[in-house]
Amino acid sequence: MTDKIAIVLAVLICGILAADHFVFGWDLHIFLGRKLLQLTNYLAFWR
Structure with a gap:
């Protein structure tokens, strides 16, 4: 991971x-x- 990517990710998280x-x-x-719980329940229905 380059420094530029790390800085962008840190700024995004902040x-x-x-x-x-x-x-x-x-x-x-x-x-x-x-x-996420609703999505997993929806996907479990189609399984």
């Missing part, structure tokens, strides 16, 4: 965490977890 704090009030991980 931006997501900042958006989670200021916009969602630290509830983004709960929202994403619920959506």
Whole structure:
């Protein structure tokens, strides 16, 4: 991994965490977890 890629990933992760704090009030991980659970249930239905 080059330094440029590492910096871009670090900035992206920090931006997501900042958006989670200021916009969602630290509830983004709960929202994403619920959506992932719905997706796995939907895919399990088609299995």
